[in-house]
Amino acid sequence: xxxxxxxxxxxxxxxxxxxxxxxxxxxxxxxxxxxxxxxxxxxxxxxxxxxxxxxxxxxxxxxxxxxxxxxxxxxxxxxxxxxxxxxxxxxxxxxxxxxxxxxxxxxxxxxxxxxxxxxxxxxxxxxxxxxxxxxxxxxxxxxxxxxxxxxxxxxxxxxxxxxxxxxxxxxxxxxxxxxxxxxx
Numbered sequence: 001x002x003x004x005x006x007x008x009x010x011x012x013x014x015x016x017x018x019x020x021x022x023x024x025x026x027x028x029x030x031x032x033x034x035x036x037x038x039x040x041x042x043x044x045x046x047x048x049x050x051x052x053x054x055x056x057x058x059x060x061x062x063x064x065x066x067x068x069x070x071x072x073x074x075x076x077x078x079x080x081x082x083x084x085x086x087x088x089x090x091x092x093x094x095x096x097x098x099x100x101x102x103x104x105x106x107x108x109x110x111x112x113x114x115x116x117x118x119x120x121x122x123x124x125x126x127x128x129x130x131x132x133x134x135x136x137x138x139x140x141x142x143x144x145x146x147x148x149x150x151x152x153x154x155x156x157x158x159x160x161x162x163x164x165x166x167x168x169x170x171x172x173x174x175x176x177x178x179x180x181x182x183x184x
Contacts, residue, residue: 046070049183050081050099059157059164064183065099071179074102074153076121081177082155086168090135099180100164100171104154110146112166114139117156130160131167146170 050065060079067081074080084096103119104110111118115127132139148154152170156162165171 050097050180059159059162060099060101061158062182062184065180066183067099067178067180069178072173072176074105074176074179076102076105076108076119078102079180079182080153080155081180082153082171083175083177085171085175089168091163097177098155100155100157100162102153103156104146104148104152104165104170106148106150106152106173108148108154110148110154110165111144112146113143117166119154124156126156126158126162127160128162128166131163135163135167137167142166 046069048067048069050067051063065079079099079101081097081099084092084094084098086092087094103117103122103124108120112128114129114132115125117124117126128142129139132142146154146165146169148170151173153173153176154165155171156164156166
């Protein structure tokens with residue numbers, strides 16, 4: 001045991017001498033770079049940054065957003081990211097990433113008309129006519145009542161250009177990527 005202590009002490013003395021002030025200039029930046037790399041890797045495992053690039057046709061009033069992929073507990077009016085739920089759609093392929101606001105949560109009843117969407121707690125006056133006309137949808141088929149299941153969310157944008165749950169229905173919980181936050 002005494003011999004192991006002596007060897008350990010000699011190794012520590014050698015390291016202390018090796019990492020003297022002269023050598024610190026070389027190793028300190030490397031250690032700092034390594035620590036920064038580990039922190040960045042940990043950050044990017046949980047978060048990703050996304051940008052809204054559809055100027056003029058955006059469905060959100062934001063440019064840069066941060067998505068927390070570990071936080072999937074979505075509440076009413078939370079901004080969240082999800083994979084597009086439909087198998088066949090004329091515009092987007094399945095699993096396209098979307099960012100919308102959760103206007104309805106499990107158990108809610110949503111009433112949709114061309115000009116107004118009413119949730120359990122809000123009356124949202126965002127017309128869906130511009131998108132419906134662009135998609136050549138029959139406006140008489142739009143008024144509907146949607147009751148969300150135990151794992152369903154009703155997603156809407158903030159502008160008249162939003163292609164959202166009013167057109168294609170609820171977002172299943174399994175499709176949620178995470179809660180999103182507006183940076184600017």
